[in-house]
Amino acid sequence: MNLAIKSVKAIPAYIPVNLAVGPVDVETALSCVVIEITTEDGVVGHGFTAITDEEVIAGIISELVEPNIVSLNSLNREHIAERLYWLLSPRGQTGYASHVVSAVDLALWDILGKVVDQPCWRLLGGARNEVPLYVTFGFGSFDRDQLSDAAKHLKNDGVERFKMVVGHHALKKRNDGASVRAIIDEDIQRVRIVREAIGDCDLFIDANCSLDASSARYLADRLRDYNVTFFEEPLRDNDVKRMRDLREQTGMRTAAGQNEGQLFRFRDLLEAGAVDVIQPNVAICGGLTAGAKVAALAQAHNVTMANGGAFPFHNMHLHAGMANGGLVEWHLISVEMCRALYGNLPDRVGSTITLPEKPGLGFVADADALRDFASRPTSHGVGKG
Structure with a gap:
């Protein structure tokens, strides 16, 4: 089987x-960007960032x-x-490079799963076939x-x-004359309202x-009184010391x-004792390959791991695959976005989701939807959420 990379296509949406x-x-x-990598023998993997x-x-x-990965073994x-x-970050730079690497890596894992007819979560270790969720719902627009x-x-x-949002881009708004204190005082009331609505449930x-x-x-x-x-x-x-x-x-x-x-x-967040929960996101940190390395660091430091930054359908594989996998974020806006891009997505049941048995990432990119979104205007900097 010829699994050399034949083509790499990026679809902005x-x-x-x-x-x-x-x-x-x-x-x-x-x-977002969906990436499509095709091998010489026609195996197609889709990545995302x-x-x-x-x-x-x-x-x-x-x-x-x-141009730099065509012909390499996928x-x-x-x-x-x-x-x-x-190629992209030779002096340790962070930024766009990690998003690119994440999209490529997820596509390569998708290819691997399809080649060996196994889901990515099992190839990562198969610790469990169901993961617990938390639901991000409390957006600033509410x-x-x-x-x-x-x-x-x-x-x-x-x-x-x-989970609910606080802060609401306070420092950015301060630059335009807003009062950070007023934003925070409103947050206190918003947290109180949510706590009253959900009772003793967990609140992030x-x-x-x-x-x-x-x-x-x-x-x-x-x-303090709202048990966050x-x-x-x-x-x-993400100031480590502060x-x-x-x-x-x-x-x-x-x-x-x-x-x-x-x-x-x-490493720095963990060694400094800056976090109780470390949150790699495989759509940003370098894919499942890098996510598994972060999981090892977290386990070595005896620190809890969870998904942050949304995109549960990609991140669920890491948390189901690794023994120290934790909570996956069911971010309501990102879930609806992914439903516009993919078919065969699993759904949550209460506060859990069951991993697919289908090979690779377990869901299929909608080619018609990708063509449609690729033909539309892009966000020009306002689509990051």
Whole structure:
């Protein structure tokens, strides 16, 4: 069988999403890139990345990656990952390169699974065929009433773990004259409303790296009575030292890692004691190959691992495959986006999802949908969520 790479195609997409959660209905959009790698014998693997600028990623793949990996054996994932490191980030840079590598690596794992007729989660180790979920629902576009209504609807649907956004790009808005304190004071009321709606269920909050250390501590101190399970990405830049300080000063558990793209960044977070939960995202950190290495680091440091940054249908394979796999994020907007791109996606049942037995990633890219989205305008920087 000739498994040499014949072609690499990148499809940028900016996807409108209608999010309906019980009585709550909002319109939004997210961007992504789907990559299609075809071998000489016609085996096709699909990869994916997001929370980035789709125009840039597609250009890098077309102009740099394809000429440098065509003819290589698609099963030689470590060799290809190392080649892409020296091509795209030879001095340890983070950024767009890790998104590109993630998309390529996921496509290569998809090919491997199809060649050996096994799902990726089993090839990674097959620790379990079902993973627990938490549901990200509390978006900044929801007002207080919508937050409460959506939370109650999801709880009635069997959801046990809830995540909501705080911070709301506070430091970015401060640059345009907004008051960070006013944003945080509103967050306190929003968290109170969600806690009242979900009762004793787990509640996670996520600032998306949008606060400084003082503001994050102010918020954490005032949320003590609401029993927050963890505070995700509380600080700008995932500041390792200040995040450790925040843990020690407030006693609130911290989580980070979903937007990291180099292995040394995960090492630094773990060695510094900056996080209680490390969150590699295989659509960003370097794919399943890098995700498995982060899982090993987490196990060696005795730190819990969970999926952050959405895209459960790719990340579920890591957490089902590895013995120390943990929670997978059922991010409602990203789920709807993926449903627009793929067929045969599994669905959640309450707060769990069962992994597919189909080979590779276990779902099929919709060729007609990809052509449609590729023909539409791109996001021009506003599709990262």
